[in-house]
Amino acid sequence: MRRAARGFTLVELVITVAILGLLASIAMPLAETMVRRSKEQELKAALTTLRDAIDAYRDAVEAGRVARSAGDAGYPASLQVLVDGVADRSAGAGGKLYFLRRVPRDPFADPALPAVQTWGLRSSDSPPDAPQPGKDVFDVRSLSEGQALDGTPYRSW
Template sequence: MRARGFSLVEVVVTVAIVALLASIAAPLTETVVRRGKENELKTALYRIRDAIDAYKLAADAGYIEKLADATGYPPTLKVLVEGVRDVRSAAGARVYFLRRIPRDPFGDPNRPPEETWGLRSYASPPDSPRAGVDVFDVYSLAPGNGLNGTPYREW
């Protein structure tokens, strides 16, 4: 009676095929993970920018306090979470613009979320953003470019 099993050639061919498939799948997995982080970055930027715009609209409408010489933009990102006093309410109610500050998915996970973003004040030019007395915009501090070729700082 003859023993059944695989020959050495069959095993080597099978291992080679599996290794080839794994080498093709590894870069695809990396791209999928990176695309997921880029989608998180887009969402986080949208939420923060939307909250900054809502703060500005509330300040311009007179719903929250605004100094005469102020731009109407929030002084920090934390203000968007901590809220500001609603001047229309006698009970001292607060207006909140964000539940929490999203973290830059490409940023350092050991830093607080508000420190993972670059801040641009209203007085700084768009091609050379700098922090200042207010927060007009945020940008990613991550080095490198996205899958679309645009640097993360310019998103």
């Protein structure tokens, strides 16, 4: 009497590989959607952070804590000003106001670019339907050509 050999048959292995391939093909789009959703959340948070800092700068100008020149709209000249700080007129000599620790980066932008260059800028004298950079930073937007999961372009956020 011969003992039956133990192991898997070729048919069992093929079926197992086919099932694993099917599961992987279902999981990949889900994983890509999760990564994209995470980047969208990062973009929303970065835009909120930058816009809050720009508004805080404007509030400081209105409160008289930051010097304002004639004809100045009261917005920062660049995003870097929010990190570098400005002289605080109410604190005396040497006091500075800081509005950001660092400029957040657009998660959809080229990682080789510095964070400051990943944003599209809109000056205070630029119309909302055709934002252009100018003498100050009134608002920021993503430069990404992509569309969000809800169908809106990232540039319009």
